[in-house]
Amino acid sequence: MQFLMVGAGLSGAVIGRQLAEHGHDVTVVDRRDHIGGNCHTERDANTDVMVHVYGPHIFHTDDEEVWQYVNQYANFLPYKNRVKTTSRGQVFSLPxxxxxxxxxxxxxxxxxxxxxxxxxxxxxxxxxxxxxxxxxxxxxxxxxxxxxxxxxxxxxxxxxxxxxxxxxxxxxLPVRFNYDDNYFFHKFQGMPENGYTDMITGILDHPSITVKLNTMFDRNMADGFDHVFYSGPLDGYFDYELGRLGYRTLDFERFIYDGDYQGCAVMNYGEEDVPYTRITEHKHFSPWEAHERSVCYREYSRAAGPDDIPYYPIRQVKEKALLGEYVDLAEETQNVTFVGRLGTYRYLDMDVTIREALDTARASLDAIAADQDLKPFFVAPI
Missing domain, CATH: 1.10.3110 (protoporphyrinogen ix oxidase, domain 3)
Incomplete structure (x- = not known):
């Protein structure tokens, strides 16, 4: 069969790879000029620091199969997320x-x-x-x-x-009555040695997968394929005809510092009169590397506009009501499956995204073998 993956992030890459390994032809399109979605990483030309371009992504999971899966395509090195916060003139540990x-x-x-x-x-x-x-x-x-x-x-x-x-x-956000300052409590925690984009490149490296970047999806493109897996915004697929689902977006104020700016990867700022939520220092996300200079991001959160990158689904009462209407539309749509964070309008960690992608691919292959239609959703958004 001929499959179209809309989005070259984790969902599209993992589902596409599973289908390709079972003899199907897969085309992956993405509007951006790179793969990896918001997990995209790249070396900064000035400092050689591995930068998490759309904000930091830290891999943590208790799902052993998912951990084994990502380690097929990247060398994961140990990384513990130890967050600090500045409040009332002092620095404290979180959680x-x-x-x-x-x-x-x-x-x-x-x-x-x-x-x-x-x-x-x-x-x-x-x-x-x-x-x-x-x-x-x-x-x-x-x-x-x-x-x-x-x-x-x-x-x-x-x-x-x-x-x-x-x-x-x-x-x-847990509270601990010991001195454990590891932000996560999962069994497997780490970072890919060469970044997430390198890992996703490996997942997409298959002779039956074609990747097309700088390509905006149009619903008419589906006519050349047997089925579409869509990981873009659910409301965007329907051209926002019922209105826009609410998201928060992030603005990054990027700066380079000669030396070590804050001594940790993540420093939160809990006081309301400080306009940014946190500063991330990206060389500390690769503690096995040594860099004299540093790349830092100040993060500012605000409501997402039509041209912004959607990060966090709001999912309040109003948004859930509109989501229900879009789900009804999707259920009536033929030959498309909505997947991932944007396609199901849910906040998802990377490991959950991969787990759902693997399960969706397997369920799809089973449906194909049984000559059944593929579902619009293999994971219910509501």
């Missing part, structure tokens, strides 16, 4: 851990003492069923830690007060 708690309150508590202090003295125990981000934070860590580390950052990141956001967002 909130025993060192953060002791430093913030000027104490030397043991784990059990800190646990009792936070849960009994700081946490707002009157909140029994947190409904908002703010209530969840108050219930977890209390007002002082919430206002120092979460409130201002969240207002800048999402453009609204934490009381307007669902509690589920904060479930990604």
């Amino acid at each position: 909130v851990n025993l060192h953060t708690i002791n430093q913030f309150f000027g104490k030397t508590m043991r784990p059990d003492e800190a646990h009792a202090f936070i849960t009994e003295e700081q946490a707002d125990t009157s909140i029994t069923d947190p409904q908002s981000f703010e209530e969840q934070a108050m219930r977890f860590v209390g007002r002082d830690l919430y206002e120092a580390f979460f409130k201002g950052y969240t207002i800048k990141q999402w453009g609204c007060h934490p009381s307007e956001l669902p509690a589920s967002i904060l479930k990604r």
